Amino acid sequence: MDDTVGQLGEREVLRRILARIGRSAAEVGPGDDAAVLAVPGERIVATTDTLVHGPDFRLAWSSGYDVGWKAAAVNLADIAAMGARPTALLVALTMPDDTPVAFVEALADGLREACAALAPGCAVEGGDLAASDTLTVAVTALGVLDQDPVLRSGARAGDVVALAGDAGVAARGLQLLFDRFRDADGAPVAVTDDAALTDAERTALARQLRPHPPIAHGPLAAAAGATAMMDVSDGLVLDATRLATASGVTVSIDTAPFAGEPLALTGGEDHALLATFPAESALPDGFRRIGEARMAGAHPVLVDREPPVGRGGWDPYADWDAARG
């Protein structure tokens, strides 16, 4: 039960992962030099996003299952944000040789179940194992399109700005971990069953550790005529700034829809879908209006008609300090 990957060796670790990642849907799945995947429509959507132990997860807080789930979810969200349907993940796992095999097996379970829950039909179709002092999960997601991709750059003045999914819930979960589950030196401590948490706090924690981005809503938005779309990974104001800048508009956000969610404007990691639609469109199910796009003004984003305060999100090099934790 306490076997490590160093004790078992690459071949046996790989065998155990392959037994858990679920059924391949590919023409050639894991096991050859590369996977071969069907791509109806003759174009593919591809993205990569990495979770690193330290900045992106802490082992005291996240189980192997959580890490696998989140690594899948954040990549699926980038595919959905193009209006595409995810079809395959490739997973490059680097880990110290004292990593317990049980952790790796749970990680494979999390990858499988996130695909099943968020993007049925998508599976892990390839990967790589490597030794490293730092546990890292680098995932590439591939997807297919039923219509043209929805870019960040297509928003036009007059469009409705809408959001599908949570805003600020995962960030509340992170704040809870930092505030209540660290020791006197600031080191993470495990969340135990007897921690006195409200239901709302439990939900926020779960969303931080296992986000539920609205993957199916990406293709729905594309079919409904979305003019621009992206996923909110670093914070609503920061990501809206990116969309506004790419589109050459100002995005005006109303805070009324976010009443009671203190971190809605700056919290990332929910991987909500931020999209714009022509003013006359009926919003697809699951999207709520949060503002409108205007002619580009002095500020790319306005919040309740005022320029936002602060950076509005997360920068991995400026904000992360290994010594600080």
Place this chain on the structure above:
Amino acid sequence: MDDTVGQLGEREVLRRILARIGRSAAEVGPGDDAAVLAVPGERIVATTDTLVHGPDFRLAWSSGYDVGWKAAAVNLADIAAMGARPTALLVALTMPDDTPVAFVEALADGLREACAALAPGCAVEGGDLAASDTLTVAVTALGVLDQDPVLRSGARAGDVVALAGDAGVAARGLQLLFDRFRDADGAPVAVTDDAALTDAERTALARQLRPHPPIAHGPLAAAAGATAMMDVSDGLVLDATRLATASGVTVSIDTAPFAGEPLALTGGEDHALLATFPAESALPDGFRRIGEARMAGAHPVLVDREPPVGRGGWDPYADWDAARG
């Protein structure tokens, strides 16, 4: 000139990388949530392989350019080994915040120039930057097929076994680094211009640091009717064992073609293409006969008609020890 990625921040580091990785050939290249790529033929080949500082490269020995080149080359080889043409790379780069920006820029140069030299038309079409205590380059390569993929499992008794590319040259380069460019404590020291190296030694060093897998020969082999193919990344005997096992044959290797190359049988990292062809085929240019496939016997691989001695290659967890270096 001594700027670090932590000083510059993600956005500026990304800007500098994008300025160097070359021209996108994609419908949507870097900068949106995901890339959009044309896939003629309605199927794609996809693979991922990671280089980790420590087991896979040492900064005293490898420049940023070398690391970028090698990260591209090893992934391009996996695409070629399916008989496919590489079309795009996605690069997930994780690095400490004290990494010099000049190193990252050189790495981007290496990625670009490896694509240009080994797989013209292929470019970096997406990526991810993350902070980590361990410098890691996780690359995903995508490719397209002009005919059916060539798997490891298609070799038949009677087939000719052939190889394109070097065998053992990169391993000689690694041995040279370990033998002559470490200090008394075993730590790597830089290769200086005044190191007394023969031309053969310089070539071996260059091939270890910047391998030249025969990428164009993958599609050539497929077109010539190769029955099975894979790239030799861990050692000829070990990888031939994998091909033989997948195909249900015994691969009988003759050492005569490798006279004068002491590490040809066990050295990896040249990323030569090992392929089998029907006995009556003319081998495509660049492939040389190294043996034949036989009915499966007691051993998956024979070397000069005898079972091989030793493991025949590299296991990342069993063979790498951070303390040993």
